[in-house]
Amino acid sequence: MHAELLIHAEWILTVDPENRQLTDHTIAIADGRIRAILPYEEARRTIRAEQTVELPGHVLIPGLINAHTHAAMTLLRGLADDLPLMTWLHEHIWPTEGRWVDAGFVADGTRLAVLEMLRGGVTCYNDMYFHPEVSAQVTDEAGMRAVIGMIVVDFPTGYAASPDEYIAKGLALHERYRDHPLIRVAWAPHAPYSVSDAPLQRVATLAFELGVPVHIHLHETRDEVENAVNAHGERPFARLDRLGLIGPSLASVHMTQLEDAEIVRLAETGASVVHCPESNLKLASGFCPVAKLLEAGVNVALGTDGAASNNDLNLLGEMRTAALLGKGVSGSASAVPATEALRMATINGARALGLDSEIGSIELGKSADLVALDLRDPHTQPLYHPVSQLVYAAGRHQVRQVWVRGRQVIRDGVPTTLHLAEVLSEAQIWGARIGG
Numbered sequence: 001m002h003a004e005l006l007i008h009a010e011w012i013l014t015v016d017p018e019n020r021q022l023t024d025h026t027i028a029i030a031d032g033r034i035r036a037i038l039p040y041e042e043a044r045r046t047i048r049a050e051q052t053v054e055l056p057g058h059v060l061i062p063g064l065i066n067a068h069t070h071a072a073m074t075l076l077r078g079l080a081d082d083l084p085l086m087t088w089l090h091e092h093i094w095p096t097e098g099r100w101v102d103a104g105f106v107a108d109g110t111r112l113a114v115l116e117m118l119r120g121g122v123t124c125y126n127d128m129y130f131h132p133e134v135s136a137q138v139t140d141e142a143g144m145r146a147v148i149g150m151i152v153v154d155f156p157t158g159y160a161a162s163p164d165e166y167i168a169k170g171l172a173l174h175e176r177y178r179d180h181p182l183i184r185v186a187w188a189p190h191a192p193y194s195v196s197d198a199p200l201q202r203v204a205t206l207a208f209e210l211g212v213p214v215h216i217h218l219h220e221t222r223d224e225v226e227n228a229v230n231a232h233g234e235r236p237f238a239r240l241d242r243l244g245l246i247g248p249s250l251a252s253v254h255m256t257q258l259e260d261a262e263i264v265r266l267a268e269t270g271a272s273v274v275h276c277p278e279s280n281l282k283l284a285s286g287f288c289p290v291a292k293l294l295e296a297g298v299n300v301a302l303g304t305d306g307a308a309s310n311n312d313l314n315l316l317g318e319m320r321t322a323a324l325l326g327k328g329v330s331g332s333a334s335a336v337p338a339t340e341a342l343r344m345a346t347i348n349g350a351r352a353l354g355l356d357s358e359i360g361s362i363e364l365g366k367s368a369d370l371v372a373l374d375l376r377d378p379h380t381q382p383l384y385h386p387v388s389q390l391v392y393a394a395g396r397h398q399v400r401q402v403w404v405r406g407r408q409v410i411r412d413g414v415p416t417t418l419h420l421a422e423v424l425s426e427a428q429i430w431g432a433r434i435g436g
């Protein structure tokens with residue numbers, strides 16, 4: 001057999017349906033796909049390859065999937081900390097976005113985000129932000145994978161004047177990226193409190209017709225739910241259900257307020273929840289009942305949210321927080337174990353984005369979106385269980401090699417498709433402008 005690339009790793013966490021953990025195995029890659037997974041010695045004997053990468057002391061995992069972010073908000077990192085959601089949004093973030101966000105802001109902010117995420121082992125992200133055509137282009141140029149949000153809000157912004165215009169621009173984006181190998185699109189109405197019934201209904205219809213996911217903030221805080229009930233006598237979840245949005249294409253972000261019947265409904269319709277534990281903690285938004293959701297069979301993925309409410313785009317950190325918080329909230333130390341946190345950051349994210357036949361696990365035929373971490377650091381030794389070190393102890397500096405669709409985008413910790421100094425310089429210029 002012939003392969004373009006062979007990766008020999010000391011440990012492989014496949015995240016396949018059996019959660020197989022392999023030792024001293026090799027992955028063979030051709031045309032950007034995983035063609036063979038076999039013991040190291042057998043691979044040496046039977047496969048000829050153009051390139052071989054030896055990874056002693058490393059664990060190889062599927063690329064991490066950030067299932068909810070606002071990438072360009074890296075440029076607002078640390079601008080307004082220690083505030084609750086609505087004060088943060090109405091008094092700080094929205095006025096700043098109104099003044100500064102344009103195509104150039106989105107290009108530079110997204111590039112910073114892509115660089116941060118790739119260096120942290122994130123190979124795919126699900127975005128919701130203005131000027132999505134710019135985020136898509138920057139991400140494609142960097143060789144990263146993304147699902148780019150076709151955003152919809154009721155109010156006018158520098159990007160679009162009305163719900164009809166947001167939707168028209170979304171449709172153009174969908175057309176532009178039809179059949180693209182790395183860039184997909186999803187409808188991204190911002191939240192039930194910022195999008196009215198008519199555009200939400202249109203999104204539901206178009207999502208069905210185009211076969212794309214719907215990505216929305218939902219039940220982020222108790223106030224969101226109480227305000228809706230006081231104003232309209234209906235919980236936002238019930239309203240979305242009435243409008244036809246609760247179903248297998250839905251990625252509902254946050255979900256800190258959930259009644260038992262809503263959990264049953266999520267499970268029976270196959271809708272996904274995207275848990276953003278660090279953003280929820282920082283904005284004191286509430287606690288998503290992750291253990292209950294998993295027990296009910298709901299697909300739970302992981303997201304960072306934007307860098308202005310986290311303040312990083314670190315999925316390794318998010319896995320650890322999700323595992324720890326899941327125990328604290330449920331009162332059970334065995335809730336959200338390390339293997340489950342890894343599934344949430346990989347295959348569950350892929351499923352939430354409708355990409356689980358393509359990415360999210362190390363299986364034959366899937367895209368070679370792979371991440372290698374060097375575990376030979378004092379704080380990840382000794383090593384009993386690689387998944388334990390990965391989730392509870394490893395840091396982003398241990399991400400050494402990253403491939404997206406078989407292309408190496410991080411080599412020995414250094415980006416191959418982006419220029420670190422240039423990206424940092426642009427970020428600093430924006431910081432001086434906005435802060436000055």
Ligand SMILES: CSC[C@H]1O[C@@H](n2cnc3c(O)ncnc32)[C@H](O)[C@@H]1O
Nearest residue numbers: 070093128129130151190217305306
């Ligand atoms: C329509 S583009 C996305 C919009 O969402 C804002 N945003 C960022 N984080 C959150 C959050 O946690 N809840 C609600 N809205 C959020 C962002 O600033 C953009 O305006």
Ligand SMILES: [Zn+2]
Nearest residue numbers: 069217305306
């Ligand atoms: Zn968000």
